[in-house]
Amino acid sequence: MDLHGVTALEPAGPVLDGAAALQxxxxxxxxxxxxxxxxQPGVRRLLDLTCLGWEPVVVDDDGDLRVSATCTIEQLTSWASATEDTPSLIAQCADAFLAGWKVQGVATVGGNLVTALPAAPMVSLLASLDGVVELWTLGAGAGPAAGLRRRYLPVAELxxxxxxxxxxxxxxxxxxVVPxxxxxxRTAFRRATLTPLxxxxxxxVGRLDxxxxxxxxxxxxxQAPLQLRWPSSSLGSADAAADAVEAAVDGAVDFSEPRRTWHDDVHGHPAWRRAMALAQVREVVQELLEETP
Incomplete structure (x- = not known):
């Protein structure tokens, strides 16, 4: 796609440093x-973040995983495959892209998050692992006084x-940042599609901490991530827990709040999505709790 309205492609550094203003x-x-x-009819200038040289994946001194916005899907999965004791969930969600290696070599974690498709696999991955995004906001105007402000938001709320x-x-x-x-x-993963591809x-995704x-x-x-949590000790047997969690998930869908509705597009009718999601909820809960020592 040629973006005919774009008049400039520039590195993002000068804007982030305050040497130039956001326009x-x-x-x-x-x-x-x-x-x-x-x-993209409203786009006039592209500010390239890849020039900033952010390290794609870092494990800090606390053992937390820090994934930069410019980390590509290929870089994340390559890191996971080369590192012992990484969750298989990373590969499972990366496979949900259904994109060829060329796209996975360019598509970024940050881009997938902010595109905010209901089926965005990096949203699925990072929301389910309680990832928290660091957001940068520019001050007004340009120059050192403009500065950068930072705020933090769970992926599930982004x-x-x-x-x-x-x-x-x-x-x-x-x-x-993933804790x-x-x-x-331990995690359990279930995914449904109308067709194999x-x-x-x-x-x-179920997670037992x-x-x-x-x-x-x-x-x-x-429409947006729906996340619920319980002390597993309060849920009883695996079957009883599955009943309780399934009912809670179904009850959490609120049609008065747009983000809390079953999604509707060519990839699945809302009633079918609901049936699949509730069945998957039951399966992941049973898988995790039946295997608990």
Missing amino acids: PGDVWLAGGTWLFSEP VTGDHVTALAPGELVREV ASSLAA GRSASLV GSGELVVTVTAAT
Whole structure:
């Protein structure tokens, strides 16, 4: 897709450093796999974040995983495959892209988050692992006084609807931090599509932390991530827990709140998505609790 309205491609550094001001029509550019896939009539200047040299994946001194916004899907999966004791969930969600190696070599974690499709696999992955995004907001104007402000938001709250996020105008994702405790947790993964190579219509991840907390995250079937959690000790047997969690997930869908509705598009009818999601919720809860020592 040629973006005919774009008049400039510039490194993002001068704007982030305060040497230049953010202008109307500016857009942050990382991989660009979505940006260049359809017309963008309001875009005038692309600010290239890949020039900043952010380290794709870092494990800090606390054992937390820090994934930069410009980390490509290929870089994340390569790191996971080369590192012992990484959750298989990373590969499972990367496979949900259903994109060829060329796209995975360019598409970025940050781009997938802010595109905010219900079926965005990095949203599924990072929301289910309690990832927190570091967001950068530019001060008004240019120069050192403009400065950068930082705020932090759980991934599960970043996406608020189909193609809708909680980002303020001009705000960008710097990185996502995944707690070490989430990386060490056991997970169960279920995904449904209408066709073998179709977009995710329902994706459910169950996570059982070392503390005994059970976390269930539903994506793709809903407009935005739906996440519920319980102390597993309060849920009884695996079958009883599955009943309770399934009922809680179904009851959490609120048609008065757009983000809390079952998604509806060509990839699945809302009633079918609901049925698949609730069945998957039951399966992940039973899998995790039946295997608990």
